Amino acid sequence: MSRGVARILAVWAALMMLLALTLAAAFLPLGAAKPWVAYAIATAKAALVLWFFMELRREDGIMRLAAVAGFVWLAILFVLTAADYVTRVWM
């Protein structure tokens, strides 16, 4: 088995462990932190897929920049949306 194949299998095992972890965490009494934990684990899984499966580890700066561009704009969308809804109770 080549090193590349072994790496892909190891990343898959890590992804499945994170899936088990996020499922278990959903049943823990974490209170308000629960969605944060779920999305943190989802982000970790997405990062593994982007870095290893989508091979951003092999790419140069311009390719990585293009890959994260969508996520950056999305973050702006979420922050501004939340800024509205979260602060409505202050009015």
Next chain:
Amino acid sequence: MPERALHEPFHDLPRQREADRLGMIVFLASEIMLFGGIFAAALALRLEHPTDYVHAAHHLKLSLGTANTAALLTSSMFAALAVAAARAEAPNWAGRALWAAAGLGLIFLAVKGVEYAGEYREGLMPGTPEADFSSRVEQLFMNLYFVATGIHALHVTGGIVLMASAALNRRARYDAHAVLIGNVALYWHLVDIIWLFLYPTLYLAGVA
């Protein structure tokens, strides 16, 4: 048989391959924005009605959602293996891995179909005569669920077609730079990533 020959406007093959890949990455960024609107709507709904959102999400089958997450993650692994096989000049293995990835995609769609049928029977499918929602938030949540998973399922279907055509394409399997297989795999991985975020937004949110 090698990869597609050098064509205008490129002067060398490495540059042409890089452009092929960059084009796909930019397209995928636009896909992220498409689904981003749906996630923003879910965020707004959850911030406005935190308790009702959790109650509504509780109707979804967590076991089926979890099984589908595992199916897509494993399918992504096979897509990555197909790229590795094409690069290692093992065209037969590249084909087999692509078929495995496409097969798991079909299993994903079958599970989704079982879920939709169950939701139809339980009166959770908006627009059907059986639809019966206990609250406005529940209806909004189910609208969002069907729009999000429906558009995602269309992407899964597209990905399966792309992987099957790549598996049947001799030139693609024998291309040691895996230009076509690599781009098809990139698309498939993004479909996987979108599901990775739909899973906590729709399914895990329902665990009280």
